[in-house]
Amino acid sequence: MKRNHIIIIFFLAAALYACSKDVVADAFAGFTRPEGFPEPAYHFASNPVTKEGFELGRKLFYDPILSADNTISCGSCHIQTSAFTHHGHIVSHGIADRMGTRNSPPIMNMAWNRSFMWDGGIFDLDLQAIAPITNHVEMDETMDNVLKKIKASPSYPQLFSKAYGDPEINGAKFLKALSQFMLMCVSSNSHYDSVMRKQAVFTSTESKGYILFAAKCGSCHKEPLFTDNSFRNNGLVPSLVNDEGRYLVTQKNEDRYRFKVPSLRNLAFTAPYMHDGRFLTLDAVLDHYSNGIQASATLDASLGAGISLTTDERSAILAFLNTLNDHVFVTNKLLSEQ
Numbered sequence: 001m002k003r004n005h006i007i008i009i010f011f012l013a014a015a016l017y018a019c020s021k022d023v024v025a026d027a028f029a030g031f032t033r034p035e036g037f038p039e040p041a042y043h044f045a046s047n048p049v050t051k052e053g054f055e056l057g058r059k060l061f062y063d064p065i066l067s068a069d070n071t072i073s074c075g076s077c078h079i080q081t082s083a084f085t086h087h088g089h090i091v092s093h094g095i096a097d098r099m100g101t102r103n104s105p106p107i108m109n110m111a112w113n114r115s116f117m118w119d120g121g122i123f124d125l126d127l128q129a130i131a132p133i134t135n136h137v138e139m140d141e142t143m144d145n146v147l148k149k150i151k152a153s154p155s156y157p158q159l160f161s162k163a164y165g166d167p168e169i170n171g172a173k174f175l176k177a178l179s180q181f182m183l184m185c186v187s188s189n190s191h192y193d194s195v196m197r198k199q200a201v202f203t204s205t206e207s208k209g210y211i212l213f214a215a216k217c218g219s220c221h222k223e224p225l226f227t228d229n230s231f232r233n234n235g236l237v238p239s240l241v242n243d244e245g246r247y248l249v250t251q252k253n254e255d256r257y258r259f260k261v262p263s264l265r266n267l268a269f270t271a272p273y274m275h276d277g278r279f280l281t282l283d284a285v286l287d288h289y290s291n292g293i294q295a296s297a298t299l300d301a302s303l304g305a306g307i308s309l310t311t312d313e314r315s316a317i318l319a320f321l322n323t324l325n326d327h328v329f330v331t332n333k334l335l336s337e338q
Contacts, residue, residue: 209320
């Protein structure tokens with residue numbers, strides 16, 4: 001009798017596991033533009049998101065085979081529960097625990113980006129992955145060697161065949177598969193989004209914060225993505241490494257110390273803040289904007305007088321910012337390592 005109970009329990013567990021996998025599989029519906037979001041910037045005609053392409057991209061994203069010593073994956077520095085940032089690190093840590101100079105930006109709503117990296121040095125999502133793979137302090141690998149390792153893998157030829165109709169593995173397919181995964185990292189289910197869809201309402205404090213935010217912050221952090229994807233000097237005192245931001249890409253003096261305006265979605269999960277992770281809390285960020293801005297030739301014109309807030313106004317803005325946290329996004333099993 002005891003043996004029969006064990007067999008029954010085993011088959012029930014197997015059935016539940018199979019059902020859970022089916023739920024994940026059934027959840028895939030391709031890329032869908034959320035209600036209220038603008039048209040994406042990504043050219044989907046050249047890389048339509050398919051279930052098979054996405055699953056290949058997800059496996060590649062979490063595979064440490066992409067690094068020189070097979071220890072670091074994309075998911076090592078872009079952790080889902082931290083909105084795909086590097087939790088607990090001011091700047092990114094890569095292979096052999098080498099330290100970078102910039103904070104890992106979140107991977108979310110990538111379909112609406114026209115440039116990537118803090119300095120906008122990459123203009124095509126399909127080329128984005130090359131930078132961390134070949135960077136000495138991140139993955140320290142070469143594209144040729146990554147492809148050799150993937151081709152030698154027992155599982156990847158079949159996955160590439162499912163995704164593209166043939167088992168050939170090349171750089172273009174590899175990069176497009178990674179793009180398909182990143183394109184599906186869409187954050188659009190915060191309390192703010194529910195309010196905009198008229199499925200919920202703000203509290204009085206959140207509503208006050210929303211009005212204040214629109215007046216004092218909304219010119220750079222535009223709804224609904226909460227970034228205008230521009231590059232601005234927000235008055236930070238240069239760090240010890242003297243990172244000159246977009247100037248390193250354009251070599252134009254007007255771009256010195258300009259960095260990409262980050263989205264304010266999911267701030268509860270993405271600390272620390274700024275391109276070099278110098279601020280550990282949102283209070284420290286607001287302190288900077290109220291009394292820490294350094295004047296310089298390229299300081300954004302909107303910040304010349306700083307952003308003054310009373311104690312009540314600060315509390316209201318923080319309450320509103322908290323409505324931008326998307327718990328569905330950071331727990332979505334479709335985006336998790338399988």
